[in-house]
Amino acid sequence: MALGSLIDGAGQLDAAADLLEETWLTARTNWDDGVSRSLDEDHFEPLFAQVRMAIDAISRLNSVLMSACRECEDQR
Amino acid sequence: MTLATNANVRSLDALRDVRLALIAFQERASSALGSVRSKIDRTRAWLEQDRPIYWAEQERRAYDGVATARVGYETCKLRTVAGRHPECIEEKIALQKAKARLEYCQQKIVTVRRWVIEAGRQSDDYRGRAGALQRLLEEDIPNVLARVSRMIDALEAYAEVGSVSGGEAAIQPRAVSLSALPLGDRVVTATSEEPANATVTEKEEGEEPLTLAHSPQSRGEGT
Numbered sequence: 083m084a085l086g087s088l089i090d091g092a093g094q095l096d097a098a099a100d101l102l103e104e105t106w107l108t109a110r111t112n113w114d115d116g117v118s119r120s121l122d123e124d125h126f127e128p129l130f131a132q133v134r135m136a137i138d139a140i141s142r143l144n145s146v147l148m149s150a151c152r153e154c155e156d157q158r
Numbered sequence: 159m160t161l162a163t164n165a166n167v168r169s170l171d172a173l174r175d176v177r178l179a180l181i182a183f184q185e186r187a188s189s190a191l192g193s194v195r196s197k198i199d200r201t202r203a204w205l206e207q208d209r210p211i212y213w214a215e216q217e218r219r220a221y222d223g224v225a226t227a228r229v230g231y232e233t234c235k236l237r238t239v240a241g242r243h244p245e246c247i248e249e250k251i252a253l254q255k256a257k258a259r260l261e262y263c264q265q266k267i268v269t270v271r272r273w274v275i276e277a278g279r280q281s282d283d284y285r286g287r288a289g290a291l292q293r294l295l296e297e298d299i300p301n302v303l304a305r306v307s308r309m310i311d312a313l314e315a316y317a318e319v320g321s322v323s324g325g326e327a328a329i330q331p332r333a334v335s336l337s338a339l340p341l342g343d344r345v346v347t348a349t350s351e352e353p354a355n356a357t358v359t360e361k362e363e364g365e366e367p368l369t370l371a372h373s374p375q376s377r378g379e380g381t
Contacts, residue, residue: 088198095187095190095191095194097186098182101179105176105179112168113167113168113173115164115166125301126302132290135291136290139284140284140288142284143280146277150201150205150273151201154266154273
């Protein structure tokens, strides 16, 4: 894309979420009670789901904007 | 009726790691979303502002190009060489190319208009989806951080009590008023007087209590 791909941002978001998820899963092996389950169900699972949705949305928008830039360029 | 659940934490460091990971995630995810937003804005500005101006200018030049090529072709056709009119093939090709360029520019103007609308629609759709994540970053993660931090504080406070109890001062957990542990707007209360399985209840107004139970083996770990 002429003005830079959005995929870099999606990659940064994905890497940040991976790191958090890995840390959280490790913590869960050392912390298993009502509070950790509540955090997991009410906060971490929705958060990771939102991250995945955002990454999908970024990928879709990236395709759209790439096509737009390509078609609006002067290719003479 | 309040329902207290026993905490089962085997590593305080694991909780500290979660707190650090949450802070790092919040920063990196916000930065990533900001970078994406900035690129979307730049791309849309390019589509909405740069491209229409560029293609309007190209169209104007293409009209000029067609006019010039047409004059060249007509002038050529008026010439006679040895009593014959030349075929003017080069001039004819130049005119065809100029017309093709004009048509190309006019198509691009339509294409740009179409992509401005489509990119705007898709960007708005993305903003809606990313907005949900942005809200979690700004509102939910601070709450999770606060809960994890309170848990760590309570465990550290209790571990400290436990470690002191092993010294000469022999301050037993039950001897310390756990209800006096400062946890912000929360109240920590002991629900057991037995040091071996003392249970600490963390309660915020209007909320079910969080109970921290330490076994003697786990006490002091990670501190």
